[in-house]
Amino acid sequence: MGILKAENIRKQFGENVVLNGFSHEFKEGGVTAILGKSGCGKSTLLNILMGLQSPDEGSVQLPxxxxxxxxxxxxxxxxxxxxSANIRLVTGKKIPRETLSKEFGAVGLSGSENKPARTLSGGMKRRVALLRAVLSEYDILFLDEPFKGLDSETKDEVLHYVKEKIRGKTVIFVTHDEGECKFLADEVIRL
Amino acid sequence: MKKRIKKAAVTAACILFWLILWQLVAMKLNSRFLLASPVEVIKRLFELVITPDFLQSVMFSAGRILLGFALGMTAGCTLALLSGKVRIIRTLFSPLISAMKSVPVASITILALIWAGSKNLSVFVSFLISTPIVCSNMLEGIDSLDPKLKEMSRVFKIPLWKRFTGVYLSQMLPYFRAASRLAIGLCWKSGVAAEVIGIPQGSIGRKLYESKIYLETADLFAWTLAVIILSWLCEKLFMLLVGILQKRVERM
Incomplete structure (x- = not known):
């Protein structure tokens, strides 16, 4: 059964048509990867699916x-x-402090819970953003190049963590990495 | 810890350097009317502190200056929030804020004397000094708010109160901190200056005025030192409170 349906999406910026008649029904409980080179309209499509951008033509049906x-x-x-406050901002106090510490540890961020986000490196910030998303309550999870800026060892650790966390959930993620698709996705859309 | 001790020692050494220089110049001039020595000033300050008049004057001036500061902070923040939200309010108040920033304290004081008399002069002057500083700084903070965080709050459906404290207040507090630090010092400076012009009964400004009239240089320096200490204390205390709030917001 489809939880999210995109019909005949068209989007252009000036003369540049980035999406031309994109249609798809995203399955509930499945991980769909949108794969493509940089600048092919992956992030634009994700933003349209999330409702952050409007298509020039077509529609998105989200419950x-x-x-x-x-x-x-x-x-x-x-x-x-x-x-940790960045995460509690979206999760509330539902996740106990100890559990949150464990989640930080699982993505290699032990001891960073109480550090202001501004003091973290780019890769650490990316993992905090990932934790915030996967630990919140959601029906659909959208991920835009979620592993960008991570070194290969950390990326491997985080990929395993995310795979475990999103099991059975509806996830749409954008990437240019075939390896990520093979590891995480049930379905791949090439743009 | 070692670093802090080293920093404190350097600061103390700098203060000592200026005090010694002051003492040497005072000894060279050898005139109590021209320049009282630091030893005389500190001695005079201790004499003044134990008089009932001192506490009364401090309470009179501090109460009014801080009231003006509090009103200015409230008005400045409110105006900044409204200006950030409604374009026409920003356009309407922009020339007024610019004018308030550049009007000399003496002009404000004379106007206040005509309108309100001398008793609450420092409230009015502190208010007029702090409002534009707070308003401009806070507006700068509002303008620098990241619109993408607003979008993030919408996507995650963050409740309104948490959105206000976590997303907006956390970004605004550094601006509030800078504005209040600047404003509180200026309120003391201009509030006391206004009192010297308006000479309200029982104020620090009147004491300064009287020390000028009677050529009591030691008194003038002692009262000035008292104002510096009071201003510093108020700033530290207020910054401490803002710091506590900032830590609470930071940790949610």
């Missing part, structure tokens, strides 16, 4: 009151909040 979570193209962290 009303569907909860969504996302890792955006940028980290979009509140720089003056600690790493």
């Amino acid at each position: 009303e009151n569907a909860k969504i979570a996302a890792v955006f193209q940028e980290n979009r962290l509140c720089e003056n909040l600690t790493a």
Whole structure:
């Protein structure tokens, strides 16, 4: 059964047509990867599916009151909040402190919970953004190049963590990495 | 810890250097009317502190200056929030804020004397000094708010109160901190200056005025030192409170 349906999406910026008649029904409980080279319109498509951008033509059908979570193209962290406060901002206090510490440890961020986000490196911020998304309550999870900026060893660790966390959930993720697709996705859309 | 001790020692050494220089110049001039020595000033300050008049004057001036500061902070923040939200309010108040920033304290004081008399002069002057500083700084903070964080809050459906504290307040507090630090010092400076012009009964400004009239240079320096200490204390205390708030917000 489809949880999200995109019909005949068209989007252009000036003369440049980035999406031309894209249609797809995303399966509930499945991981769909949108694969393509840089600049082919992957992030634009994801933003349209999330409702952050409007298509020039076509429509997106998303169930009303569907909860969504996302890792955006940028980290979009509140720089003056600690790493754990950034997560609690979306999860509330539902996750006990000890559990949250374990989650930080699982992505190689032990001891960074109480550090302000502004003091973290790019790769650390990316992992905090990922934790924020996967630990929140959602019906659909959107991930835009979620492993960007991670070294191969960390990326491997984080990929395994994410795979475990998103099992049975509806996930749409954008990447240019075939390896990530093979490892995570049930279905691949090539743009 | 070692670094902090070293820093404190360097600061103390710098202060000592200036005090010694002051003492040497005072000894060279050898005139109590021209320049009182630091030893005389500190001695005079201790004499003044134990008089009931001192506490009364401090309470009179500090109460009014801090009231003006608090009103200015409230007005400045409110105006900045409204200006950030409604374009026409920003356009309407922009020339007024610019004018408030550049009008000399003496002009404000004389106007206040005509309108409100001398008793609450420092409230009015502190208010007029702090409002534009706070408003401009906070507006700068509002303008620098990342619109992508607003979008993130919408996607994650973050509740309104948490959105306000976590997303907006956390970004605004450094601007608030800088504005209040600057404003509180200026409020003391201009508030006391206004009192010297308006000479309200029982104020620090009047004491300074009287020390000028009677050529009591030691008194003038002692009261000035008292104002510096009071201003410093107020700034430190307020910064401590803002720091506590900042830590709470930072950790949610």
